[in-house]
Amino acid sequence: MPRTFASPARYIQAAGALGDLGRLSKQHGDSTLVVADSDVWDIVGEQIQSSFDAVDGTFQHAFFSGECTTEEIDRLTEIASESGVEIVVGVGGGKTIDTAKSVCARSGVAFGSVPxxxxxxxxxSSLSIVYGNDGVWETAEQHEFHPDFVLVDSRIIAQAPTRWFVSGIGDALATWYEAKTAWESGGTTVFGDRPTYTGKALAETCHRLLRDHAEGAVRAVKADTVTESVEAVIEAIILLSGLGFENGGLAAAHAIHDGLTRLSAASGATHGEKVMIGLLTQLLLEGEPDDTVRDLVSFARSVGLPVSLAAIGVTSPTREDLLRAGRIACNPDGPMENEPLEITPERVADALLALDSVVE
Ligand SMILES: [Zn+2]
Known part of the structure; x- marks a missing residue:
């Protein structure tokens, strides 16, 4: 089986980086479509306008409706093709960016990612998570391309609600543990190929940066400030974790996240918060030493990540609830396949229940 490494063509991160959007977009054509929802537009609209003014560039803005659905992708694809744009830029959270990615896949134009x-x-990443009109996960679209550029303005990231930043730490924290498992079990990545040494090394660096800097970075972000620790953690969350999961492989943490999305009680928890619970459960499923689990629990607490089912809203689950989550988690097409041991829905339910007693 081949090993594959793939990544965005360019990654730029700085306080004030948004000022470069017009210049970067112009490198890919004279006609740009910027997709952003109205809340994000209120925050960054003027900065985007002046970044295009600075290079005598123009762009069109389309409002994102708030959900990455097939309907919304089709609507924006029509706007993109009617105006003959050469590049689509998604500005906002994951759903906006995933939608813009799918619009580019259908239109065959360049793609700029601005979280x-x-x-x-x-x-x-080269993935879009598409939801049904009822807000339930529908499918993951695996695209044949990566962003032409990823532009990250650390000032804007630091000023966003801290809970998002902490959630990103949870998502990124799982990357190394999952990549290690996929590597050791002879697993595959989202490309269907073997992981690379490079992917594994990036995942490891991601982990080290989080352990060294996350606590201080969260404190700085709470005060809306950008420190070197904040820069390190943003790079770990967006770049290293993104490259690490795609090129290193996923495992139980994300499989269990997928299962938890089916529990309505957990619907208020973010992606990263559910991944954090998935990660602790992965360690229990793999039989990691108590000290390893305790160490991760105390790190998670230090940055404000949840370590119990109750903390993500699942206060009194029935065994049937947990088995239902377990069945989704053990989907044979999902990342649980990268676990070395045979994991059943029963074992997932047991591990989820055991979590509470372990973290007390
Ligand atoms: Zn994730």
Whole structure:
């Protein structure tokens, strides 16, 4: 089986980086479509306008409706093709960026990814998560391309609600543990190929940066400030975790996240918060030493990540609830396949229940 490494063509991160959007977009054509929802537009609209003014560039803005659905992708694809744009730029959270990615896949134009929160590692990836009109996960579109550029303005990220930043830490924290498992079990990545040494090394660096800097970075972000620790953690969440998960492989943490999305009680929890619970459960499923689990629990607490089912809203689950989550988690097409042991829905339910007694 081949090993594959893939990544965005360019990654730029700085306080004030948004000022470069017009110049970067112009490198890919004279006609740009910027997709952003109205809340994000209120925050960054003027800065985007002046970044295009600075290079005598123009762009068109389309409002994102708030959900990455097939309907919304089709609507924006029509706007893109009617105006003959050469590049689409998604500005906002994961759903906006995933939608813009799918619009580019259908239109065959260049793609710029501009995350305004560091809540997941999706902005660098070639995946779009598409939801049904009822808000339930529908499918993951695996594209044949990566962003032509990822532009991250650390000032904007630091000023966004801290909970998003902390959630991004949860998502990124799982990357190394999952990549290690996929590597050791002979697993595969989202490309269907073997992981690379490079992917594994990036995942490891991601982990080290989080352990060294996350606590201080969260404190700085709470005060809306950008420190070197904030820069390190933003890079870990968006770039290293994105490259690490795609090129290193996923495992139980994300499989269990997928299962938890089916529990309505957990619907108020973010992606990264559910991944954090998935990660602790992965360690229990793999039989990691108590000290390893305790160490991760205390780190998670230090940055404000949840370590119990109750903390993500699942206060009194029935065994049937947990088995239902377990069945989704053990989907044979999902990342649970990268676990070395045979994991059943029963074992997932047991591990989820055991979590509470372990973290007390
Ligand atoms: Zn994730």
């Amino acid at each position: 305004t929160v560091a809540s997941t590692d999706s902005p660098t």
